[in-house]
Amino acid sequence: xxxxxxxxxxxxxxxxxxxxxxxxxxxxxxxxxxxxxxxxxxxxxxxxxxxxxxxxxxxxxxxxxxxxxxxxxxxxxxxxxxxxx
Numbered sequence: 001x002x003x004x005x006x007x008x009x010x011x012x013x014x015x016x017x018x019x020x021x022x023x024x025x026x027x028x029x030x031x032x033x034x035x036x037x038x039x040x041x042x043x044x045x046x047x048x049x050x051x052x053x054x055x056x057x058x059x060x061x062x063x064x065x066x067x068x069x070x071x072x073x074x075x076x077x078x079x080x081x082x083x084x085x
Contacts, residue, residue: 021051026060030069039074040081058082 025048032042042048043057052060058079060066067075 022056022060025051025057026063026066029060029066033070033074039070039078043078043081054082 028045028047029039029042032045033039048057061075061079061082070078
């Protein structure tokens with residue numbers, strides 16, 4: 001009930017929540033890729049490694065919006081990285 005009470009007190013609190021770790025990594029991947037870095041290389045960064053498990057990282061490659069940004073070839077190369085581990 002405490003949670004319901006807080007929603008009633010501030011019905012727009014969801015607007016101010018921080019993005020999840022997954023969303024932060026998606027933003028990081030997108031930004032670094034636009035800077036010209038290889039996707040498989042970005043996945044080896046400590047930033048990504050410290051925030052998501054290997055299973056979570058592999059699941060990111062199934063997100064259509066990320067595939068559209070990164071490109072099919074780069075995503076396929078990154079998937080190979082997860083197959084070897």
